[in-house]
Amino acid sequence: MARILIVEDERAIRKVLRDILLNENKSYQIDEAENGQQAIDMAGDNFYDLLLCDIKMPGKDGVEVLRYYREHSPDTQVVMISGHGDMDTAIECIKAGAYDYLSKPPDLNRLLNTVRNALDRKNLIVENKILKKKVNRQYQMVGESPALQVVREMIDKIAPTDARVLITGSNGTGKELVARQIHEKSNRSSGPFVEVNCAAIPSELIESELFGHKKGAFTSAVKDRKGKFELADGGTLFLDEIGDMSLSAQAKVLRALQENKITPVGGDKDINVDVRVIAATNKNLQEEIAKGNFREDLYHRLSVIIIRMPTLAERKEDIPLLIDYFTRKISEEQGLPPKKFAPDAIAHLQGLPWTGNIRELRNVVERLMILGSNPVTLDEARRYV
Numbered sequence: 093m094a095r096i097l098i099v100e101d102e103r104a105i106r107k108v109l110r111d112i113l114l115n116e117n118k119s120y121q122i123d124e125a126e127n128g129q130q131a132i133d134m135a136g137d138n139f140y141d142l143l144l145c146d147i148k149m150p151g152k153d154g155v156e157v158l159r160y161y162r163e164h165s166p167d168t169q170v171v172m173i174s175g176h177g178d179m180d181t182a183i184e185c186i187k188a189g190a191y192d193y194l195s196k197p198p199d200l201n202r203l204l205n206t207v208r209n210a211l212d213r214k215n216l217i218v219e220n221k222i223l224k225k226k227v228n229r230q231y232q233m234v235g236e237s238p239a240l241q242v243v244r245e246m247i248d249k250i251a252p253t254d255a256r257v258l259i260t261g262s263n264g265t266g267k268e269l270v271a272r273q274i275h276e277k278s279n280r281s282s283g284p285f286v287e288v289n290c291a292a293i294p295s296e297l298i299e300s301e302l303f304g305h306k307k308g309a310f311t312s313a314v315k316d317r318k319g320k321f322e323l324a325d326g327g328t329l330f331l332d333e334i335g336d337m338s339l340s341a342q343a344k345v346l347r348a349l350q351e352n353k354i355t356p357v358g359g360d361k362d363i364n365v366d367v368r369v370i371a372a373t374n375k376n377l378q379e380e381i382a383k384g385n386f387r388e389d390l391y392h393r394l395s396v397i398i399i400r401m402p403t404l405a406e407r408k409e410d411i412p413l414l415i416d417y418f419t420r421k422i423s424e425e426q427g428l429p430p431k432k433f434a435p436d437a438i439a440h441l442q443g444l445p446w447t448g449n450i451r452e453l454r455n456v457v458e459r460l461m462i463l464g465s466n467p468v469t470l471d472e473a474r475r476y477v
């Protein structure tokens with residue numbers, strides 16, 4: 093059910109618009125305002141889906157109404173209605189964020205089409221916001237410890253830049269989560285986030301995987317294929333487990349980073365790509381450099397910013413929060429009944445070494461939710477870890 097506000101000082105036109113719209117769809121909820129001030133007074137927080145707004149009105153005009161709604165009710169779509177002689181203003185309004193304009197007297201088909209499209213757009217915007225929220229919740233970073241606070245502040249500072257980031261830390265400390273957060277908080281967030289697990293791809297395939305290939309470049313290349321660099325254009329490329337990449341692949345990645353250009357395997361033309369690279373590793377790259385397994389020049393290209401993920405043992409105070417978070421999440425995802433943990437069970441879990449870090453904790457919580465009683469007892473926490 094769409095809510096529409098007609099803002100128009102001439103009563104006859106308000107009535108015509110209302111009749112046309114109701115004739116199109118009886119479920120439209122239509123309100124009327126006879127001047128700009130009234131339209132502003134009626135603005136709730138994204139209460140209206142659509143405003144049909146006259147430009148010339150005594151007192152506050154349509155331009156002021158538009159400006160007010162853009163600021164206070166940004167999801168509301170505003171369609172201007174322009175009379176003779178305010179064409180230029182109508183165009184200005186579009187630049188200022190109006191969805192479209194209609195000339196007076198409005199052509200029936202164009203009016204209905206514009207209204208339909210504006211409402212579709214509004215729905216899309218809202219759906220997108222909901223989706224985004226869901227995604228964000230999926231990648232929530234839980235914890236209040238000083239060690240995690242440092243990471244959070246780093247993320248907030250560097251996310252809006254295009255600086256390359258190297259995330260280091262042991263298994264399961266949340267490196268991928270950080271990479272996703274940086275992307276979500278960057279101005280590339282509407283672009284793609286593309287992940288490559290460098291350890292999982294055989295070295296002879298990695299070049300094609302990263303840079304793509306042309307049809308016929310090798311026996312199994314039956315058609316052109318885009319590489320991850322190209323797929324990440326306009327967004328973020330996450331090179332996970334970079335420490336496991338072969339030296340020959342490292343040389344090619346280095347070139348891509350130096351020149352912002354790639355060449356597909358078997359291709360003769362360079363492709364320009366606009367990609368922010370975030371890399372992660374659980375290896376000590378300095379040691380790998382010393383052993384001759386990792387290129388020092390690539391290391392310097394990748395590590396403009398370094399984020400070191402604390403181990404779970406370094407942030408024990410977050411364990412109760414994480415247990416609580418995983419309990420709710422697992423219960424939501426798997427339909428398991430939510431469970432509490434007895435305080436001494438939590439204290440016991442806080443004392444463990446957690447070599448597998450947060451991933452290990454998550455697995456333990458899941459196990460205890462399946463096997464434990466409610467609340468989970470100390471004895472169970474001892475037995476099932």
Ligand SMILES: Nc1ncnc2c1ncn2[C@@H]1O[C@H](COP(=O)(O)OP(=O)(O)OP(=O)(O)O)[C@@H](O)[C@H]1O
Pocket residue numbers: 232233234235261262263264265266267268269270374417450451454
């Ligand atoms: N601070 C956190 N709050 C909530 N969940 C977290 C947090 N950190 C990590 N996780 C979760 O823990 C799991 C492991 O995290 P992630 O995959 O990011 O770790 P990783 O460092 O990339 O591990 P690996 O080195 O094994 O690839 C994921 O399910 C992730 O969502």
Ligand SMILES: [Mg+2]
Pocket residue numbers: 267268332
């Ligand atoms: Mg990972």
